[in-house]
Amino acid sequence: MNNREIILESALILFASFGYDATGVQEICDQSGVTKPTLYHYFRSKRGLMEALLAENYSPYIKRLKDACEYKRDLPQNIVEILRCTFRFADSNLLFYKLQFSMRNAPARGEAYDIIKPWIKAQHEPVFTLFSEAAKDNGNMRGRAQAYTTTLLGMANAYIQQTVEEDTALNDDLAYQARQQFMYGIFS
Amino acid sequence: MNNREIILESALILFASFGYDATGVQEICDQSGVTKPTLYHYFRSKRGLMEALLAENYSPYIKRLKDACEYKRDLPQNIVEILRCTFRFADSNLLFYKLQFSMRNAPARGEAYDIIKPWIKAQHEPVFTLFSEAAKDNGNMRGRAQAYTTTLLGMANAYIQQTVEEDTALNDDLAYQARQQFMYGIFS
DNA sequence: AAATCACTATACCGTACGGTATATTGGGGT
């Protein structure tokens, strides 16, 4: 593992544990066994380091999410696939999941939120598009794509949080269960 | 309004906008038209200021929540009352609601989370006790008080977030709707 | 009138922060 990867890993641990603001660049360097110029060689700034961390961990998920959102006139199938790939994303790197979750809910005008904003959009967009497409086949859904998107992603987060706290499995069965509950929410 | 109250109000605005770490004591003083010794006269430290802010805003809610959790062998009634007083809490001071929400989801070893920890417990405890009591009357619920507590409070947050984003009303009707969905989750 | 008290202003402290100027190392291409 080269220094760049070591720094990214240390940064993930520290940012996730103490938060972006409260973690100093020097701490990350100490944890990595590296000096500051090395860190600043690979990442232009503290912010640049965080951006790289988000890019490396988010990119694969967003790619899979886009696939899961491709509409083939079978919305329930799309939904279960969205939930599955989101659950796997959380399951594959829980530490990163916790970090991004805290940043999402950070104050809107803070730097942490500013950094993660484009990724929130990247996640929302394909799901929103899916619901907009599906609304063309089902009039009942018209004009509610925004609400559905928020609810579905919010529900996924709720399920993930729950399994973290109760230390239960985050498997595909749970995705089907979540889908059922979500669909109930839509048609009630 | 005396200086103490002015400081608390300024602190709420700044903490909610930029976060605890990113807000400097000097900024709070400037916003309040006050110098630092004045702030430190009323509040021992930056942390003490935040603690006072939480205490003043949380206390009334926790008191009402405890009442709402008094079990009289009518769990659905308790649930709707929990939701109502939680919705009102959010509705009465949205800025504070946003602040406490971001702190709840902050990294576990950060100072912000440390400060809010006792209030999270104060909220959880009465609800947990309620579900534990109710489980004595309904065997199906046994051993799940923790899960019900997390889910109910999480669902309340989800509803609140949704109304914030869509700018819709956070009224009692919504409490009944949320209760229905929660009960569906329990018995499915 | 003297003393006391809560309260507030000026000016400052030590520290830790994000970031950098400069110099050195060491392997790859010519």
Next chain:
DNA sequence: ACCCCAATATACCGTACGGTATAGTGATTT
């Protein structure tokens, strides 16, 4: 052998932070 360039170390910079020592001020108590 030479240069180049990515990568790393030492030592430092200016700034902003949380917090405080000191010295009032002005109303209330005695």
